[in-house]
Amino acid sequence: MKMFLVKGVILSVPAILWLAIVLVIDPFDYFNVSHVISNEVKRQNAQEINELFFHVFREANAPSANLLIGDSRTANLPIDEIDKVTGQHYSLLTGNALKLNEAIDLFWLANRYRKLENVYIGINFSMFNQYAYADRVKTVDTIVANPLRYVFNRSTAQALFNVVEATITQKPVVNSVPPMSRDDFWNYMITTRASEWYAKYKFPDDVYAKMKTMVEFARANDINLVFIIVPHHVEFQNRLWDYRLTSEKVRFLEAMAALNTSVIDYDYVNEITLDKKNFLDPVHYGKAAGVLIADEVWTGQYKIGKLLNANYVQHVSAKELGHRKPDALAAFSGGVPPLKASLQK
Amino acid sequence: MLFNSLQFLIFFPVVTVLYFLLPHRFRWLLLLVASCVFYMAFIPVYILILFVTIGIDYVAAIYIEETKGPRRYTALITSIVSTCLVLFVFKYLNFFTTNYNALGAFFHLNYPVRILSIILPIGLSFHTFQSLSYVIEVYKGRQKAERHFGIYALYVMFYPQLVAGPIERPQNLLHQFYEPHEFDYGRVTDGLKLMAWGLFKKMLVADRLAVLVNEVYNNPTNYEGIPLITATAFFAVQIYCDFSGYSDIAIGAAQVMGFKLMTNFRQPYFAESIADFWRRWHISLSTWFKDYVYIPLGGNRVSPRRHYLNLLITFAISGLWHGASWTYVIWGALHGLFITFSGISEEPRRRIREFLRVDRVPALHAFARMSMTFVLVCFAWVFFRANSLTDAGYIISHLFTGFAQYGNLQYVSLQFRGIGIQPQDLVIAVAAMSIMLTYDILDKRERVWHRLQARPLWVRWSLYYVLVLAILFYSDNNVANFIYFQF
Numbered sequence: 001m002k003m004f005l006v007k008g009v010i011l012s013v014p015a016i017l018w019l020a021i022v023l024v025i026d027p028f029d030y031f032n033v034s035h036v037i038s039n040e041v042k043r044q045n046a047q048e049i050n051e052l053f054f055h056v057f058r059e060a061n062a063p064s065a066n067l068l069i070g071d072s073r074t075a076n077l078p079i080d081e082i083d084k085v086t087g088q089h090y091s092l093l094t095g096n097a098l099k100l101n102e103a104i105d106l107f108w109l110a111n112r113y114r115k116l117e118n119v120y121i122g123i124n125f126s127m128f129n130q131y132a133y134a135d136r137v138k139t140v141d142t143i144v145a146n147p148l149r150y151v152f153n154r155s156t157a158q159a160l161f162n163v164v165e166a167t168i169t170q171k172p173v174v175n176s177v178p179p180m181s182r183d184d185f186w187n188y189m190i191t192t193r194a195s196e197w198y199a200k201y202k203f204p205d206d207v208y209a210k211m212k213t214m215v216e217f218a219r220a221n222d223i224n225l226v227f228i229i230v231p232h233h234v235e236f237q238n239r240l241w242d243y244r245l246t247s248e249k250v251r252f253l254e255a256m257a258a259l260n261t262s263v264i265d266y267d268y269v270n271e272i273t274l275d276k277k278n279f280l281d282p283v284h285y286g287k288a289a290g291v292l293i294a295d296e297v298w299t300g301q302y303k304i305g306k307l308l309n310a311n312y313v314q315h316v317s318a319k320e321l322g323h324r325k326p327d328a329l330a331a332f333s334g335g336v337p338p339l340k341a342s343l344q345k
Numbered sequence: 346m347l348f349n350s351l352q353f354l355i356f357f358p359v360v361t362v363l364y365f366l367l368p369h370r371f372r373w374l375l376l377l378v379a380s381c382v383f384y385m386a387f388i389p390v391y392i393l394i395l396f397v398t399i400g401i402d403y404v405a406a407i408y409i410e411e412t413k414g415p416r417r418y419t420a421l422i423t424s425i426v427s428t429c430l431v432l433f434v435f436k437y438l439n440f441f442t443t444n445y446n447a448l449g450a451f452f453h454l455n456y457p458v459r460i461l462s463i464i465l466p467i468g469l470s471f472h473t474f475q476s477l478s479y480v481i482e483v484y485k486g487r488q489k490a491e492r493h494f495g496i497y498a499l500y501v502m503f504y505p506q507l508v509a510g511p512i513e514r515p516q517n518l519l520h521q522f523y524e525p526h527e528f529d530y531g532r533v534t535d536g537l538k539l540m541a542w543g544l545f546k547k548m549l550v551a552d553r554l555a556v557l558v559n560e561v562y563n564n565p566t567n568y569e570g571i572p573l574i575t576a577t578a579f580f581a582v583q584i585y586c587d588f589s590g591y592s593d594i595a596i597g598a599a600q601v602m603g604f605k606l607m608t609n610f611r612q613p614y615f616a617e618s619i620a621d622f623w624r625r626w627h628i629s630l631s632t633w634f635k636d637y638v639y640i641p642l643g644g645n646r647v648s649p650r651r652h653y654l655n656l657l658i659t660f661a662i663s664g665l666w667h668g669a670s671w672t673y674v675i676w677g678a679l680h681g682l683f684i685t686f687s688g689i690s691e692e693p694r695r696r697i698r699e700f701l702r703v704d705r706v707p708a709l710h711a712f713a714r715m716s717m718t719f720v721l722v723c724f725a726w727v728f729f730r731a732n733s734l735t736d737a738g739y740i741i742s743h744l745f746t747g748f749a750q751y752g753n754l755q756y757v758s759l760q761f762r763g764i765g766i767q768p769q770d771l772v773i774a775v776a777a778m779s780i781m782l783t784y785d786i787l788d789k790r791e792r793v794w795h796r797l798q799a800r801p802l803w804v805r806w807s808l809y810y811v812l813v814l815a816i817l818f819y820s821d822n823n824v825a826n827f828i829y830f831q832f
Contacts, residue, residue: 001365001528011809130567133560134767139821146351152817199759202567 074122526603543593
């Protein structure tokens, strides 16, 4: 018995040491008791490892009534600008490559933490696909309930080593810039990413039913729930024709309009989507576009954003179902500059 | 309470330490209380059902032992019927009602019976069978009736094997509760190693593969061809790792306290025939059916026709035991058919073997038999896992759709879109599967843990650390139920 206990203790020493290290470094502020590492270093080096961990654990520690939920495209909305415009505190609840079903899960998760007031969900047709599916929120929720799962977790370990290294070297360890030129990455997104998103499509009946339940709940509980259809550059929008998904896009808009909640569309031909300068890559708008969108959405004064309703959708349907070519987009949107020659191919 | 949960991580050491600290005469009480707590972690009120069946069988067995003549038989039948009635109400009533209603609707007889909203008590089929085996063994005179109610209740409720077996025989387990178990370093560490290995199989392999399998089998019409084949093959591995992982944890947990439970799995996918598969898969159940259904039906000591019928009946009932659905019945019947066909075709197959001279390369012949058995088992698993017969029909009819394009990587990758599993998780699952396969191959020759015992301390400890770290850092974070808990 004695030998067993001695060996047991020796065997557990590394685990106890690891637990202490995680408690002190706490890369995702799960325990939120130690602040040995600065917030900025954690943001730069841990967030990239697991964005969901980063935001959800913070939300669990200090729940906010006002949320922005979505993927990396939604994360590009300037949260400081929104706080300034509204005079309220907003929190990001975003995750890399977050799926629509996960965005809904996040809504329910946040709703458990406190009574919500304003929730803005970033969405795009690319997320509205039966095959765009993952189930990571359940995992994060499990970890919130079980500290040991956080301590013995690969993301925690990786983020911990990153923040320690970044603190010692005084340099960010994580580099989110793609290892290729902007043009090459642009083409990569237009070809490979578009194929990943659009080559296999099915209307997401289950997820749409969950969206309806969420909207009804928000209405019944006086939560201001708004969907923002985040913009893609027109070159990426044009890929819908290549994958014969224009009618599905219209169906998506119809479904969104039928939710009977505020839906603001930026993903059509407009001043933002026509100009490459407004984008980091074909699907991620830059800072200036983010500020513009934030100003419009949170002041309610739309110049580019279109409030989705049946008339608007009908208008889009008439144009998009009419086998129009991408260059006819300009005629549809009206008032925007003509498409560049390169886009008319 | 799940073996892979935080609660069990606290529950198990506390119970084990108390077990060794308490004097022997109180240990049964500790184990009984612990078993009640373990069971009540699921649906507390259902423990009353368990105690009702325990009470009936306890009294019936004593009555059987003390009585002579036809009353013994009456007592046996009463006990069997009442125990099975509980199983029928909770597990099969809705199945029969649904089928009755469907049949009525087909013949335009509109007298539908209401479907009850019942949750199946966890592990009901397992402890029902364990109780039945006790009463039958007492009736046959091979086991003395247990007079100590607490010990008998513990035999049915012993927490390591309460919810998913192994289904123990009274001759193997009951006497162990009377034996004083001292703390034995070797036995305790062996038990802990077995538990760790079970957790590895469950959390690294089964739970990761479950993501892909669940997505495909819950939405089969979204997929065709390769994803369906992959999901089916993965399910074969998933269910093996899930159930044998559970059995390893159960056997290991019992072993730590000094109890020896029966072996439940012996590398089933190395089987060279379906009959061989059933000698290696869920051994405690297959031997139960052999002893209490197949042999009483006449076994193989009857005409060939009757023998094959006995096989089909036994396997169909075995299917129904797993779940109240036609998919399970067909799964069981398919295994019966495979064994029947194997028996019928033995002579022609022998002639073909001789003609092809395949016996000259025994290893190749064994591999071919093993592969064929695996394919047949996988085919039957489709019915076991499918949510309905319609789904099973779709999956089977679309397994080879687009076969001509299987060489086209772009096509194959497109088929896997939206399958829900992250590439890195798939890599972990495949790596863990390879480790498990290596373990099984090595274990076939000599027990891996015994072999390891001869290695230097640093090798052993490094391996223990790797195993524990793998479980901690690479397991799926979601605590998933064991598949066999639903039975």
